[in-house]
Amino acid sequence: MKPVRWGVLGNAKFARDHMAPAIHMAENAELVALGTSSPGKAEGWDFCPGLKQVSYDDLLADPTIDAVYIPLPNHIHVEWTLKVLAAGKHVLTEKPISMRAEEIDTIIAARDKSGLLAAEAYMIVHHPQWIRARELVQGGAIGTLRHIDAFFSYNNAEETQNIRNRPETGGGGIRDIGVYTYGSARFVSGAEATDLSCRLIRENGVDVWAEVDAIMEGPLGRATYTAMTSMRLQNRQEVTFHGDKGLLKVANGPFNANLFAEARIELHNGQTVTSERWPAANHYKLQVENFSRSIRTGAAYPCPLEFTRGTQVMIDRAFETAREISW
Structure with a gap:
């Protein structure tokens, strides 16, 4: 090729x-x-x-x-x-x-x-941990999906000139990392958010903390959903898919795989916990290879703009429904 x-x-x-x-x-x-x-x-x-x-x-x-x-x-x-x-x-x-x-x-x-x-x-959908998570959840490994919660935080308060801390450059936590907490839930469940509401905290015109609640509706049924993003808290990354017979955690390095921590998923069924690890996978490299392969062969690209639009709808809705609070 x-x-x-x-x-x-x-x-x-x-x-x-x-x-x-x-x-x-x-x-x-x-x-x-x-x-x-x-x-x-x-x-x-x-x-x-x-x-x-x-x-x-x-x-x-x-x-x-x-x-x-x-x-x-x-x-x-x-x-x-x-x-x-x-x-x-x-x-x-x-x-x-x-x-x-x-x-x-x-x-x-x-x-x-x-x-x-x-x-x-949107590199995470190219990573084998997320592809495997989708296979397990949609294959019934946790029974009926009932709840999803997602967290992504870091603290860049000292980086005042960082584009994420500047409203004129489209900054804020939701646009920077909400794409991961929102999009990962959609990718794994195949569902779309309804009845979405948001609470957020702003500093200097950008959201530095936000919590979204929604109902996810799709081929697996209806599930409740909560997501938190922040640019003012200690580093934390975790996504949990909770079913009536088990739960799946993408908790070690769900978004910065093998940078934040080793990529790993955990499947909990009663007292049994099984895990799978991907210590060497590079989702940026896999993304480039998939993009280049689609160009050369015409193969469907794993993350088309139509998927991207669905996540942006959630981001738009978060801002539209936002109720501003304070620390």
Whole structure:
């Protein structure tokens, strides 16, 4: 299979530390260019010898580049995603790909018109721990699913200039990590949220703590759902799927697998606990390989924009129903 030639649009730390190395390591991909606002000044890219550093516009105009990864600030994701598609290139955009669900409709229309692949960089669904979790829950391993709870927190209070702490760049915990607590529940259960309500705490115009309650309705029936996200609490990551005959915990490293902790799921049935581990799986690399494979073979991409839109609907609804509280 001919490797997909990739460019990265923006010298973001996350791209430099995680996604760009994943593109470089992926079996069916080749990282060839970095687009920056100041070409030639980017540092920390020594892992990819021969990488071209060019302007944003030159990267889009380069006919040798097949696909572009976008790690720019949230509020300009839609703009640059559409520019990449208009330039005739496939595009993988960091989450959240948009600020509102209707913006994803615009991207879907551009995707369909161009015949190119466009997707949000929602890496967890490519990880074998989440694929296995879905198999177990939908296969009846915990009986009838009755409740889901999800937690994701970290503390970046000291990082005042971080884009997550700035309202003008689309910051806030819900947009940054709510995509994981909301989307993982949807992915495993196949359900969609109804009767959703939210309580949140804001600082300087961004949500720093939020709790969402909802009913999840889908092929497995109805289940209650609670999710908490925060940018002001000690690190915590955990998702539990609770059924009438057992429960499944994705509790060790559900969202930052093998960075926060080793990827592991635990199946609890009565007094019996069984676990499965994936100490070496890299979901960023798997994401790139799946994206590149879809480009070259036409295989269905595991996380299409239609799925992404469903999670964005939950995010939109959280803000629409939010009741602001204080610590």
